[in-house]
Amino acid sequence: MRTARCSCGSVEIETLGSPIMSVVCYCDTCQKGSRQIESLTKAVPILGPDGGTAYVLFRKDRIRYSKGADLLKGYKVEEKSSTSRVIATCCNSAMVMRLDDAMHWVPVYRARFEGDMPPLQWRICTKFKPENAEIPTDIPSSTMYPAGFMWKLLISKISMLFGR
Secondary structure, three states: OEEEEOOOOOOEEEEOOOOOEEEEEOOHHHHHHHHHHHOOOOOOOOEOOOOOEEEEEEEHHHEEEEEOHHHEEEEOOOOOOOOEEEEEOOOOEEEEEEOOOOOOEEEEEHHHEOOOOOOOOEEEOHHHOOOOOOOOOOOOEOOOOOHHHHHHHHHHHHHHHOOO
């Protein structure tokens, strides 16, 4: 079990089992959403210097809001968006993204975890990176969603359906 905490410790999210994967996303909406959250009072930075936002993806059935769930509030980049970026209102810490209900995973902001974390595996949607940003070459990068990324999501969905 790993615990993601807000900056002040009032909100905790427990994650069970291994994550699906750990990624950095450079899409326009992740950049815009990260800037939106960072503009809030006392919010800590979540957007990397290269324009990416780091997440650890967990299956929905392996996430438990164990403390301060009533302090969570979602923000939408666009009013009609099916995605909300969820913050802890006590300290404006970015916690998770809530995706369309059809999705079986929850991206948790990597910065919310302490201690040993699985290594980053991919940099995705790099075609949206800021104009002058240099993407590190420490892990594979993809202009959109690589086949391995999609495969891991599929395998996690199948495992979830069969209760594994």
